[in-house]
Amino acid sequence: MLTFAHQEHIPSYYFDSRNQDFQLPALSQIEQADVCVIGAGFFGLSAALELAEKGKKVIVLEGARVGFGASGRSGGQAINGFEEGIDEYIKQVGFDKARKLWEMSLEAIDIIDERIAKYGIQCDWKKGYATLALNDRRMDDLIEMEKASHENFGYQNMQLWDKAQLKRHLGSDIYVGGLYDSNSGHLHPLNYCLGLAKACLNLGVQIFEQSPVVDLIEKNGALEVKTDRSAVIAQDVILAVNAYIDVLPNSIHHGINRKILPVESFIIATEPLSQTLADSLINNGMSVCDNNLLLDYYRLSADNRLLFGSDSSSEKDMIAVMRRNMLHVFPQLEDVKIDYGWAGPIDMTMNSTPHFGRISPHIYFTQGYSGHGVALTGLAGRIVAEAILGDDQRLRIFEGLKVPSVYGGKIVKNLATKIGVQYYKFLDRFR
Numbered sequence: 001m002l003t004f005a006h007q008e009h010i011p012s013y014y015f016d017s018r019n020q021d022f023q024l025p026a027l028s029q030i031e032q033a034d035v036c037v038i039g040a041g042f043f044g045l046s047a048a049l050e051l052a053e054k055g056k057k058v059i060v061l062e063g064a065r066v067g068f069g070a071s072g073r074s075g076g077q078a079i080n081g082f083e084e085g086i087d088e089y090i091k092q093v094g095f096d097k098a099r100k101l102w103e104m105s106l107e108a109i110d111i112i113d114e115r116i117a118k119y120g121i122q123c124d125w126k127k128g129y130a131t132l133a134l135n136d137r138r139m140d141d142l143i144e145m146e147k148a149s150h151e152n153f154g155y156q157n158m159q160l161w162d163k164a165q166l167k168r169h170l171g172s173d174i175y176v177g178g179l180y181d182s183n184s185g186h187l188h189p190l191n192y193c194l195g196l197a198k199a200c201l202n203l204g205v206q207i208f209e210q211s212p213v214v215d216l217i218e219k220n221g222a223l224e225v226k227t228d229r230s231a232v233i234a235q236d237v238i239l240a241v242n243a244y245i246d247v248l249p250n251s252i253h254h255g256i257n258r259k260i261l262p263v264e265s266f267i268i269a270t271e272p273l274s275q276t277l278a279d280s281l282i283n284n285g286m287s288v289c290d291n292n293l294l295l296d297y298y299r300l301s302a303d304n305r306l307l308f309g310s311d312s313s314s315e316k317d318m319i320a321v322m323r324r325n326m327l328h329v330f331p332q333l334e335d336v337k338i339d340y341g342w343a344g345p346i347d348m349t350m351n352s353t354p355h356f357g358r359i360s361p362h363i364y365f366t367q368g369y370s371g372h373g374v375a376l377t378g379l380a381g382r383i384v385a386e387a388i389l390g391d392d393q394r395l396r397i398f399e400g401l402k403v404p405s406v407y408g409g410k411i412v413k414n415l416a417t418k419i420g421v422q423y424y425k426f427l428d429r430f431r
């Protein structure tokens, strides 16, 4: 069951290795702003930062703590492109718009580079990422993916690796090969999120924590964003609540929750490994995902822990399940201790296509990054800010993408997610 209101950070490796510690006050009196952002994860903070850089007065309302949600718990892998293949977008919106979408996905990585440099954010940002295939059919998918980005858009940063080339960098025998991308990378997600918040605060953005939004109403040509204790009056509102959308009343989300299926993902962190053992797992600093539908993803942290994640439906004793998954990839870790385990909701859509748009002319949202949110949220913040500032061209390209709805109440949706996960497990076994 998803909860956020008045929560503290969940225990995790990221929380224990955070490099900033601030607690911000709750909203206690009525405030005015040009823009009110609901949710202080990557997306909300990215939008707030872009708007504050352009001189807008911005207030961010966070129901729990900055980075409490997926942003502060994720695998930290910033991957270019989209979960759905770019070929599908060429079919949907035509070549020129698909090219713009592809270029925007590359810009999403540049945004991370820029912000880290501009605001001096310490978050262990490292380039290098590989998608790995467990059998020849899935290797064919990677060959297609490389061809699509290279032939269509001239992208040069990807390299196909056969089993032998992969083995030079990865100490696992279970893959047949992979696709390495030197431009994607990984970071400490909570420290990046706290760094974005710090940058916002320095530009005059007001961030209120422990301030859950309970209602949103139009009043005298403005928007009143009500928390459980007070309210913000703003011209524009950005809904940046991600998978927590399901917990909100219809008066806030107006049915856009139908596009999101929150899938639980779990991560374990080992104890710090010796340099020799760490190098025997991954020796080039890359992060890794396989290309299953329910995938495993992993990387080494700055202090040489293996952070190993898997998508799944909740099972009893997830740490034991995750350890089993990890040992399947790296049996050499049999004697290594697991220090941490935590979970969070990934904002999937039915067709893994991001869902960006407007509920009304002054209420904006983006969601459904489908496993690419670490990178795409930065871009989403920028293009929603552009729209608020008067140029919605790029937002309209995203609004043209088709995202199916899941009908039925919460029970039906939970069931759909569980059945979907089981179905994906079945497909992964036989694809």
Ligand SMILES: Cc1cc2nc3c(=O)[nH]c(=O)nc-3n(C[C@H](O)[C@H](O)[C@H](O)COP(=O)(O)OP(=O)(O)OC[C@H]3O[C@@H](n4cnc5c(N)ncnc54)[C@H](O)[C@@H]3O)c2cc1C
Pocket (backbone or CB within 6 Å): 004, 038, 039, 040, 041, 042, 043, 044, 061, 062, 063, 064, 065, 066, 067, 068, 069, 070, 071, 072, 073, 074, 075, 076, 077, 078, 079, 211, 212, 213, 214, 240, 241, 242, 243, 244, 245, 248, 265, 266, 267, 297, 309, 343, 344, 345, 346, 347, 369, 370, 371, 372, 373, 374, 375, 377
């Ligand atoms: C375990 C895990 C691993 C992942 N790994 C990766 C990965 O490696 N790469 C990748 O690209 N993506 C990954 N993701 C997905 C990625 O983290 C998300 O797509 C991204 O962080 C979404 O950012 P966000 O700002 O939209 O949402 P969030 O970070 O979830 O922020 C939403 C915020 O809104 C707040 N909120 C909700 N409702 C209200 C309300 N009513 N009032 C006030 N505040 C409210 C919440 O408390 C929360 O802080 C992972 C996700 C999880 C959970």
